[in-house]
Each structure stands twice: as C-alpha cells, then as structure tokens.
Amino acid sequence: MATQSVLTPQGEDFPRWYQDVVAKAEMADNGPVRGTMVIRPYGYAIWERMQAAIDARIKEAGAQNAYFPLFIPQSYLSREAEHVEGFSPELAIVTHAGGEELSEPIVVRPTSETVIGEFMAKWIQSYRDLPLLLNQWANVVRWELRPRLFLRSSEFLWQEGHTAHATYEDAAKYALKIHTDVYNDFLEQVLAVPTYVGIKPPSERFAGAINSMTCEGMMRDGKALQMATSHELGQNFAKAFDIFFQNEAGQAALCHTTSWGASTRLVGGLIMAHGDDNGLVVPPRLAPIQVIVIAVRDESEVNDACARIAASLKGVGVRAQVDANRGSFGRRLTDWEIKGVPLRIEVGPRDLSSGQVTMVRRDSGEKSLVVLDAVGETVLVVLESIQATLFEAARDRRDENTHDVANVDEALEAAQNGFARIAWREVEGPGEQRLKSEAITVRCLMRADGSMPVDDAEEDLVCIVAKSY
Amino acid sequence: MATQSVLTPQGEDFPRWYQDVVAKAEMADNGPVRGTMVIRPYGYAIWERMQAAIDARIKEAGAQNAYFPLFIPQSYLSREAEHVEGFSPELAIVTHAGGEELSEPIVVRPTSETVIGEFMAKWIQSYRDLPLLLNQWANVVRWELRPRLFLRSSEFLWQEGHTAHATYEDAAKYALKIHTDVYNDFLEQVLAVPTYVGIKPPSERFAGAINSMTCEGMMRDGKALQMATSHELGQNFAKAFDIFFQNEAGQAALCHTTSWGASTRLVGGLIMAHGDDNGLVVPPRLAPIQVIVIAVRDESEVNDACARIAASLKGVGVRAQVDANRGSFGRRLTDWEIKGVPLRIEVGPRDLSSGQVTMVRRDSGEKSLVVLDAVGETVLVVLESIQATLFEAARDRRDENTHDVANVDEALEAAQNGFARIAWREVEGPGEQRLKSEAITVRCLMRADGSMPVDDAEEDLVCIVAKSY
Numbered sequence: 050m051a052t053q054s055v056l057t058p059q060g061e062d063f064p065r066w067y068q069d070v071v072a073k074a075e076m077a078d079n080g081p082v083r084g085t086m087v088i089r090p091y092g093y094a095i096w097e098r099m100q101a102a103i104d105a106r107i108k109e110a111g112a113q114n115a116y117f118p119l120f121i122p123q124s125y126l127s128r129e130a131e132h133v134e135g136f137s138p139e140l141a142i143v144t145h146a147g148g149e150e151l152s153e154p155i156v157v158r159p160t161s162e163t164v165i166g167e168f169m170a171k172w173i174q175s176y177r178d179l180p181l182l183l184n185q186w187a188n189v190v191r192w193e194l195r196p197r198l199f200l201r202s203s204e205f206l207w208q209e210g211h212t213a214h215a216t217y218e219d220a221a222k223y224a225l226k227i228h229t230d231v232y233n234d235f236l237e238q239v240l241a242v243p244t245y246v247g248i249k250p251p252s253e254r255f256a257g258a259i260n261s262m263t264c265e266g267m268m269r270d271g272k273a274l275q276m277a278t279s280h281e282l283g284q285n286f287a288k289a290f291d292i293f294f295q296n297e298a299g300q301a302a303l304c305h306t307t308s309w310g311a312s313t314r315l316v317g318g319l320i321m322a323h324g325d326d327n328g329l330v331v332p333p334r335l336a337p338i339q340v341i342v343i344a345v346r347d348e349s350e351v352n353d354a355c356a357r358i359a360a361s362l363k364g365v366g367v368r369a370q371v372d373a374n375r376g377s378f379g380r381r382l383t384d385w386e387i388k389g390v391p392l393r394i395e396v397g398p399r400d401l402s403s404g405q406v407t408m409v410r411r412d413s414g415e416k417s418l419v420v421l422d423a424v425g426e427t428v429l430v431v432l433e434s435i436q437a438t439l440f441e442a443a444r445d446r447r448d449e450n451t452h453d454v455a456n457v458d459e460a461l462e463a464a465q466n467g468f469a470r471i472a473w474r475e476v477e478g479p480g481e482q483r484l485k486s487e488a489i490t491v492r493c494l495m496r497a498d499g500s501m502p503v504d505d506a507e508e509d510l511v512c513i514v515a516k517s518y
Numbered sequence: 519m520a521t522q523s524v525l526t527p528q529g530e531d532f533p534r535w536y537q538d539v540v541a542k543a544e545m546a547d548n549g550p551v552r553g554t555m556v557i558r559p560y561g562y563a564i565w566e567r568m569q570a571a572i573d574a575r576i577k578e579a580g581a582q583n584a585y586f587p588l589f590i591p592q593s594y595l596s597r598e599a600e601h602v603e604g605f606s607p608e609l610a611i612v613t614h615a616g617g618e619e620l621s622e623p624i625v626v627r628p629t630s631e632t633v634i635g636e637f638m639a640k641w642i643q644s645y646r647d648l649p650l651l652l653n654q655w656a657n658v659v660r661w662e663l664r665p666r667l668f669l670r671s672s673e674f675l676w677q678e679g680h681t682a683h684a685t686y687e688d689a690a691k692y693a694l695k696i697h698t699d700v701y702n703d704f705l706e707q708v709l710a711v712p713t714y715v716g717i718k719p720p721s722e723r724f725a726g727a728i729n730s731m732t733c734e735g736m737m738r739d740g741k742a743l744q745m746a747t748s749h750e751l752g753q754n755f756a757k758a759f760d761i762f763f764q765n766e767a768g769q770a771a772l773c774h775t776t777s778w779g780a781s782t783r784l785v786g787g788l789i790m791a792h793g794d795d796n797g798l799v800v801p802p803r804l805a806p807i808q809v810i811v812i813a814v815r816d817e818s819e820v821n822d823a824c825a826r827i828a829a830s831l832k833g834v835g836v837r838a839q840v841d842a843n844r845g846s847f848g849r850r851l852t853d854w855e856i857k858g859v860p861l862r863i864e865v866g867p868r869d870l871s872s873g874q875v876t877m878v879r880r881d882s883g884e885k886s887l888v889v890l891d892a893v894g895e896t897v898l899v900v901l902e903s904i905q906a907t908l909f910e911a912a913r914d915r916r917d918e919n920t921h922d923v924a925n926v927d928e929a930l931e932a933a934q935n936g937f938a939r940i941a942w943r944e945v946e947g948p949g950e951q952r953l954k955s956e957a958i959t960v961r962c963l964m965r966a967d968g969s970m971p972v973d974d975a976e977e978d979l980v981c982i983v984a985k986s987y
Contacts, residue, residue: 125550
C-alpha cells in the first residue's frame, strides 16, 4: 500500500499511528511549554466546524454565549470542598503581574463553575430570572504530566455551559436535554460516532457534581473515550456562591445548577474513531474540505476543468477545493488520504475527452467514473452515503466489540480488546477497585435497555467497563 | 426624557455615561481579578457578530485560522529586544503549575509574534511555502493599572494575524490589503465608523515593528480610538526566530513578517462612536437583534400578532425578537433603547384593528405607522437607511470636529474637543513631546489627500493629533 511507509499501521502500534496521523495530516504540534499544543490550520478548521455544529445546537437549546475571565482568585476554588480537591493538582498559578508580586495568587481557570457562580449570584434576583442558561467558548488549563495532543493537553479549547434553575427537576431535565439534543445528536449526526450514553459511577463524577452524564465512544483499538459530559451540580455551588433567588412565595431559595462541556478532545476522538491505516477519515458533514479535485496532469485544459468542477460543486453547497499543488501526483493522493477528505475527484485528459472524471471514496477506496454533467448530483448523494456508512461501521464495531459478561474476571478479560457490559451490582465496590488496579474503569451506568438512568441508585443497572483515553 | 434618570448625560460626564451604558445595556461587568472583564450575553452577541464579519473578510483575504498556546516561555520574549522592552511591564507570569515551582517562568501571552515565529521557522522550508498566512482568535493578557471595560482590560479577546513573505514588497502589500479590505471595510460597512487611515509615527509603533498602520475613529466626545492596527515587522522577528526559506536560487533567505489585530476594544468603540443620551445605538448590520417587537398590551390577540410579525421578519432574514417580558411598558421601551436595537415595532390593539403597527427608529426616534402587509418590506428598507444614516452622521461629526491648524499651539487647542490636522513637519520632534506632556498624541500620518503613505519618510505628510482612549 502506498502509505505504509508514511504511517505506522494501527495493528502494529496504535499510539504511534495516532501520533503519525496528527503530524502527517498537519493537525497539531507540541507547543514549547510542557503539554501545550499548536493547532494547525487543518486541525483548527475541523475544530471550527465542530464548534459551529455544537454552538448551533446550544443556541437552539436556549443558552446564550458569554465570556468570563481566564483568571480566578485562588480563594474562589476553595469555596467548594470537593471541587478544589479535584482540581488542585492540575492548577497553573500566576504569582507576578505588572512587574509586581501579587498579594493573592491567581489561578488560570481549569473550569469556570466558581467564577460563573459568583456572577450568577449577582445577576439572579427572582424566579423570573430563572432558568439562567449560559455557555462560553474558552481555553482552560489543567497541568498534564502525560500529555497527548488533543487527548490530554495542559491547555485545551472547549465550551462550558453553566445554568441555574429554580428546582432540582428543571435542572436535571435541562442537563439531560443538553446531553441528548446537543452532545449525542452532534456525535451521531455530525461526528458519526455512536456512543454509550449513561451516568458516571460515583467514583468518576465531576468534582462537585451530584450526577455526571457521559457519552462514551469506542476507538478503533477498543478503548473508550469520554466525548462529552453534563453534570447536575445540585445546590453545591449555589451554597458555596450564595446563588439565591426569591421564589413565587417571596422567600429566598437556593438555585440548582448544572454544567456541561465538550472540548478539543473531540478531535482526538474523530481521529481514533474513524481513522484507518491510510490516515484520518473525516465524516462529510464535518469535513472542512468535502471534495478535493486533482488534475492528473498539469495541462491547462485539465486545470480549467478542475476549476469548473470545483466551482459547480461550491454552487450546490459542497465544500470543494482544487489541489493547486504541482508536486508528485502519487504523493498528493497520499496526502489527501491522510487528511481524510471524504471524496477525491481525479481529472485526467483521457477521461475528460470522454466527458468523465474518476471519483474515489475515502471510506471504501471505491473508484467510479462519473459523467461530467452528473458530478454535482452524484457528489451530494455519495457524501450522504459516506456519512451513513461511517456511522454504521462505527456502530457495528462498537456492538461487535462489546461483550456481555457475568463477573469481574470476565470483564477484565473482555476489556483487553473492547468493552465489557456487566451488571453494576457485580462491579460496585471491591470489583471497581480491582478493575482500576488494571487501568480499567467503569465508563458509565445504563439501564439494561441502554437508556439513561436517573441516578446510580436505580436497580438492575448495567455498566460499560473498558480501558480508556 | 424618559431615560434621564437612568443614564448620566454625555455632556455632563462622558466617562460616566460610558460606564452607565456598559452596565445598563448589560454589556459587561468587572471580573474579580483586577482589570478582568465578564462579557455578558448581549455584549458577547455583539462581539460574536463582529467576529463573524471580520473572520469572513480574513478568510476572503486568504489567511487560515490556527491556534497557538496561551503560555510562552519567558525566554522567547527576550529574543526580540524592542518587543520584550515594550511588553515587560504588562506581563502576567506563571511560576507554579501541577503543584510545583517551574524551572522557567511562563508568560501568559500578551501577543503571539514570538511563539508563532518559532513555528513559522519550523513549517517554512522553501519559497513554495510562502506566503504563510495565519490568524488566530484568542484571549491575551496585558496587565492594566487603569482598566476600563472593553477599552483597557487586563484580559481581552482579539484576533491576531501573522504572516510570512518572501519579499518586503509582498509583506507590505499584504499588510495593506488586510488593513484596507478587512479592517477598514468592516469599520465602514458594518460598524458604520469612518476612520482616519494612516501610519503611526515612529514613537507609537508596535514594539518590534518597522511600520504600523492604524484606523483612528472619533468618539462622540471628540477623542480618538485606535480601532485596528496592522504592522510590517520587517525581518526583526525572522532574525530573532530564524524564519528562513530557500529561495528559487536555492539560497537561504530571511522572511519578512507582518502582524495585525482587532479586539474587544471595538465594542467600546461601537458604544462611544454611536451612543447617545438614551444609550447604545447599534448599526443594523451588526445588531444581534435588529427589530424588537413589543405588545403594547398583554392580550392574546396582540401577543399572537407580535409572534406572527417576528416570524415573518425572520422569514425575510431579519434578526427579530419578541419582547416576552410582561413588566412596565415604559420601562421596557427604555431598556431596548439603552440596548440600541435599531428598530422597535409596537403592536397595540387599536392600531391592529386598523391593520397597522407603529415602527420607531432608534437613531432618530422617528415614529411611523406601517400597514401589516408591508412590515417585512419596510423593515428591510429602513434598516439599510439607518445603517447609512449612522455612517453619514459619524462622518459629518468627524469632519466637523477635525480642525486644520498651522502649528502646535493651535493643535493643542483644537485637540481639546476634537482632532487637529497639521503638517507632520510642524509636530515631529519637540512638538510631539510637547503634545504628549498634555496627554495628546499623534494618532496617524497621512498624505494630504488622506491616502496611506508608504512610510514616515514621505514628504508633505499631515498628521491627526488628538486625545485618545
């Protein structure tokens, strides 16, 4: 295969394959400060499209974007005991600014519950101000000892939603709505990644939450990646930050808050959920470049045809681009494969003379001749077919590699190459500890029919057990 | 007037008027750490629309978005002597992270020339890789001793473009293109702010630049605000970061670089360029809400009509919203005036029975009755009329308050309430010092016909002299 010399095969060394793809697809580089990352234009274009798709869904769910400061007084974090305990080891601290030592050290935000809690308390007066539905797109910093580009970086980009509600029920309902209508819908419809949607076991909850929901995707090596999480924070942060409201009876009452986030980790998830030995495979609805049009020979007639084809594709709403590079044809094909562009159209003088071009699908490698007049129409159909095929293939892989097991021993074995599904009562307590000692964790709890439980106290829950990123 | 109790009049105390508008229009709040800012949903919605308009122009100019780290090794800044000298007093420094003291302190980026320079050096091999045209949307930190929301905040949001070119001419041409086709076009077409477009005098150049271009807008108190800047960096950063390329002759050559930025200061500029005693005035092309539809009475027939009108306006691409609040009608009118929504449609039972609604322009306060069937069509025309009127009014104010003067004494006097335009040779040297001692600066140098000079060595340049933000 053309690309075997370029990328380490997945089966040989999956982590190295990942590194190779990130580098050769020009997705990202390591930054100069430990664990930081430079997101290169192609990687950033993918992130921008993720942002747009998630942002539209967040707005549809009624939340408004805002922006809160990067710098948080250290004292804020200490106000919620579990929260500060969870984040303390990962904090970056500013001690000097404006040429002087600061009287109180400043934390670079690892997340913004605390500072947003402070302002919710200020802005919320009465039940009429509720629900308060906020979201921000921002960078956050959590110091990483074992950084990996996109998956674990000391600085990452994300959106974090923060909401305040009058009742527990309204908070829980909204967090579930975000989890379902924003995250899971985006993951299925755009990223083409089917996930197990459930709640975290108590040991894996967000620091300060009373309930954490997660979408757990299966990567091509059988490990799990947490793609997005939504948290019910109960009244923990409301107590810590005095987020009161006057209820309809005129009494002061504490709010119930939620938070929910998805980050540039999703780019790592995209790479590992769909990628193959030839590189990245980007689902068409996400792809910044859906169709790359390449001249087989550098002849003016061929180049003109390429430009016309790309223009007509753009005319029907397809994100098409002409490869204007004049380097080796084979090398360019390899490069576009590594970048995972869903469809390639090769334009050669011979095909052209018979009014045709060659179309190559990235997912299957399938080639077909398409009559020039039918290119637009065909491309639209094939892009949707690729989108559906990627989702189905990912779902089949997930289902085939999820093994129903009866006890922790079997779970340990099954989790070596995939997910184990097991009754939660078999795992809770000592079983969870045993799994952890082998770097295997409970990814989520679900009902037996796969639906979302209200909390971990429900009977007969099952759990997904796996190695993870 | 209804709002006199709400806002301090501009004529009484302009800085307080500004603070009042920022607070009452719910644009922003002070953050808990000195000089930081919380951008509230309405302020952020305006910034998002600025971002979208600028981003589209940047992409049209061929630059690609990327993302570079927040954290920069302190040593990087020292490599370009003028740069480190310019920024040192404003830096925030991280000394501890992950529970340990760092071996090398980390700077929170005040701007990204240095870290981007490092990666340009890595990515650029030959002339085929040039020009390299990058942009990033990010937060930056410059410690402020006298912070003011949007205008001077210790953390602000911006875009910073960074490009590398094979020749001085290509770099200069691209910086000019950005300045003209991105910034000035955005300012005129969207923000409706006419500016003086010129170059900075040597004393006001960006730290490390060989030439800085600026767009200087006039605020309603006659002071200047620098709305956007574009810098030719020559080979200064290329030398400091070894940004070499192999030219067509196969020899190693140094690149020429540029950088250019616009920030959340623009929100402050919007407020001060168009605002009046009743609050903010947002140009229609920028406005997140272009039309607010208000029921004069809370009756189901009226409410239904409001919903229908808003829906039909959305149908023709207008950003319309129904005011669903049921509080005091007068108070709501005042609130929407303060927020500067360009058009208000009042729907009352009496008008409705004769098939009409009342339309009120925010810019002139002019009221008119519009037949229901003609609302969509009329609104589209009136929004464009408001856009044009705001630009013309701002241009007239700028022209009326720009005084041609012959010497520094006259410039000092004219700059008390507006701009002075004066021959640069009258000011250069001791004159500039004298102006500075009165907190007046040379905002930009232009040719006598108002066009952009190549550099400050051109003969017969004029300059704009003013107080500024």
